[in-house]
Amino acid sequence: MNKKTEKTDENFRRVPEVLYPSQGVTAEMLIERIDGEDLDTFVALTGSFTVAGTERNEFIEKLGKLINDYRI
Numbered sequence: 780m781n782k783k784t785e786k787t788d789e790n791f792r793r794v795p796e797v798l799y800p801s802q803g804v805t806a807e808m809l810i811e812r813i814d815g816e817d818l819d820t821f822v823a824l825t826g827s828f829t830v831a832g833t834e835r836n837e838f839i840e841k842l843g844k845l846i847n848d849y850r851i
Contacts, residue, residue: 783795790813790814791811791812791813792811792812792813793809793810793811793812794809794810794812795807795808795809795810796808796809796810801826801828802828803826803827803828804824804825804826804827804828805824805825805826806822806823806824807822807823807825808820808821808822808823809821819851
């Protein structure tokens with residue numbers, strides 16, 4: 780993702796933001812902002828961590844639901 784704010788016209792910007800929601804996980808976001816109002820945000824998650832083998836299916840199910848709850 781582009782690390783610089785991209786200004787395409789006077790009122791529209793794409794603003795990068797990087798957050799660390801959990802140890803070992805990075806969320807790179809690109810926020811579309813018009814007239815100072817945040818609109819769509821593109822998200823790329825990277826990193827790794829360990830999940831108990833017996834809980835991996837539940838984890839994937841919950842992660843998929845979380846993504847779908849916020850997807851537009």
